[in-house]
Structures are given as structure tokens and as C-alpha cells.
Amino acid sequence: MKRIDLQATQVDWDDDQRLVVDGELFTGEAVTYNWLDEVTSLATYVEGFREGVQRDWYDGGQLKSEMTVRNGRMTGGSRWWDRNGNLVREERHDRTALVKLAPEWGTGPLWVDGEYRDLDDFGLSDELVALIEQWNEEFQAVYDADDPPASSFPDEETERRWLDRGRELAGRIGPEVVFSVWGGRETTQGRNVSTPTLPANGDA
Structure with a gap:
């Protein structure tokens, strides 16, 4: 799988916030490194959108955060740890709306x-x-x-x-679609939206 260093590679983002490298939507792994040449973040992209599990690490290799992304949107659980490996925060992103x-x-x-x-x-x-x-x-x-x-x-x-x-x-x-079921616009990509449907009779 292709891998790029986000700190050393010229990248762009299109109007849909998709990652573009060398004029093409990027598919592969995007990583960052610290001064010790340790990986501090890793995210997989498919056609410009984040896809799959992505992780961040503290210097020294302790896992800092982990989340799952589908088509650029967080889904399932996201977790954060302190430098000692203690779980300090957890969120769910499984709210859905038709x-x-x-x-x-x-x-x-x-x-x-x-x-x-x-x-x-x-x-x-x-x-x-x-x-x-x-x-x-x-x-x-x-x-x-x-x-x-x-x-x-x-x-x-x-x-x-x-x-x-x-x-x-x-x-x-x-x-x-970018929206909240409760009426407030969201600023993150923590959304999970079902496929829209069109009734044949035109009724809601």
C-alpha cells in the first residue's frame, strides 16, 4: 500500500475535503513522524476519504487515540488514553437518521x-x-x-x-450530507446517515 509522510509531501484538499496528492485523490496510508522518527499518526485513505481505523501516538510509542472512519465519517467508538495508558475518554458515533x-x-x-x-x-x-x-x-x-x-x-x-x-x-x-438530527450543524465528521429513498407514490 502506498504511504506518504504528511509533513514532507505536498498535499491539497478539494471542496469535499478529500485528500489530493499529485493531482489525484489519494488512496493509501498517510503518516506523521516525531523527531525520533517514530510514527505519531496513521490514517488510511480511499479515494481521498479517510477509511478504516486511524491512530495517534505519544512520543515513545504510547497509543494516544483510536477511531474508526467510514467514507470520511467517524463511526462506532473513539477512545483516548493518557501518557500512562489510562483510558480517559470514550465516545460513540452510532447515532443514525433516515x-x-x-x-x-x-x-x-x-x-x-x-x-x-x-x-x-x-x-x-x-x-x-x-x-x-x-x-x-x-x-x-x-x-x-x-x-x-x-x-x-x-x-x-x-x-x-x-x-x-x-x-x-x-x-x-x-x-x-452534513447535519445533526437535533437541528444544530456539526463541525466534525461524526455523522452516520442512511441512504435516502424515494417512495414511488411521492408521499413522505
């Missing part, structure tokens, strides 16, 4: 565990937000206020293409 793309008349299309959430709550890219808004506007445009039950797309082919685009958008939400 993010669903499901349009309803008169409101936005994104929901968390059955509750409507504004698009701005998710930290999505401007491009994806614009595509979701356009997709939702097409749904809202077919609403018939005089006869709501009769609201429908002009034909089955148009509806099928709209649903197909919705499923594609739903698949793009998971890797981008």
Missing part, C-alpha cells in the same frame, strides 16, 4: 425520521441543492388546487423520468 427525499404539496422534499427539514440544514453543495429544488418545483407545478386528487403528471413517461431523476438525486444526498 434522510428521505419525498415531495409533498406545498413544502420542501427532504425529511429526517419523518420530520420536514429545510434544504439549508444539510450542508449540500449548491449544485445539488439547485437540482433538488428544480426537481421539487416540477412536482409542485402539477398541483391542481381546484381538484387536488386529480393532480398528476401529463403522462406516465414524464412521471417515470421524474422519478428516475429523483432516485439519482437521492443517491447523491448521502455522501454530501
Whole structure:
């Protein structure tokens, strides 16, 4: 497996905070060393995202911290030790939430565990937000206020293409989403978000 020294290698980070080396998304191990040439941190990357167990050490080799990352997000447990090897802190990162793309008349299309959430709550890219808004506007445009039950797309082919685009958008939400179920934006990557789904009938 390819290994780089983060203190001696020219690296960059793209807009999605993926590690870039020599113009390409990095896959391999990234390490740092102390003045004794001991490894003080080790993290594995896959296509620019941290992936797997990553560790930090004190000078002398005592383990300092350990955590597991999946697709750039912490998952499972994270632990920290003092210089004497005593466990001093432990956190869990196994809270999950269902993010669903499901349009309803008169409101936005994104929901968390059955509750409507504004698009701005998710930290999505401007491009994806614009595509979701356009997709939702097409749904809202077919609403018939005089006869709501009769609201429908002009034909089955148009509806099928709209649903197909919705499923594609739903698949793009998971890797981008940055949010807290309780409403506060998180500043770390300690999130675990389920794959969004799109009901065929358009209901939440």
C-alpha cells in the first residue's frame, strides 16, 4: 500500500475535503513522524476519504487515540488514553437518521425520521441543492388546487423520468450530507446517515 509522510509531501484538499496528492485523490496510508522518527499518526485513505481505523501516538510509542472512519465519517467508538495508558475518554458515533427525499404539496422534499427539514440544514453543495429544488418545483407545478386528487403528471413517461431523476438525486444526498438530527450543524465528521429513498407514490 502506498504511504506518504504528511509533513514532507505536498498535499491539497478539494471542496469535499478529500485528500489530493499529485493531482489525484489519494488512496493509501498517510503518516506523521516525531523527531525520533517514530510514527505519531496513521490514517488510511480511499479515494481521498479517510477509511478504516486511524491512530495517534505519544512520543515513545504510547497509543494516544483510536477511531474508526467510514467514507470520511467517524463511526462506532473513539477512545483516548493518557501518557500512562489510562483510558480517559470514550465516545460513540452510532447515532443514525433516515434522510428521505419525498415531495409533498406545498413544502420542501427532504425529511429526517419523518420530520420536514429545510434544504439549508444539510450542508449540500449548491449544485445539488439547485437540482433538488428544480426537481421539487416540477412536482409542485402539477398541483391542481381546484381538484387536488386529480393532480398528476401529463403522462406516465414524464412521471417515470421524474422519478428516475429523483432516485439519482437521492443517491447523491448521502455522501454530501452534513447535519445533526437535533437541528444544530456539526463541525466534525461524526455523522452516520442512511441512504435516502424515494417512495414511488411521492408521499413522505
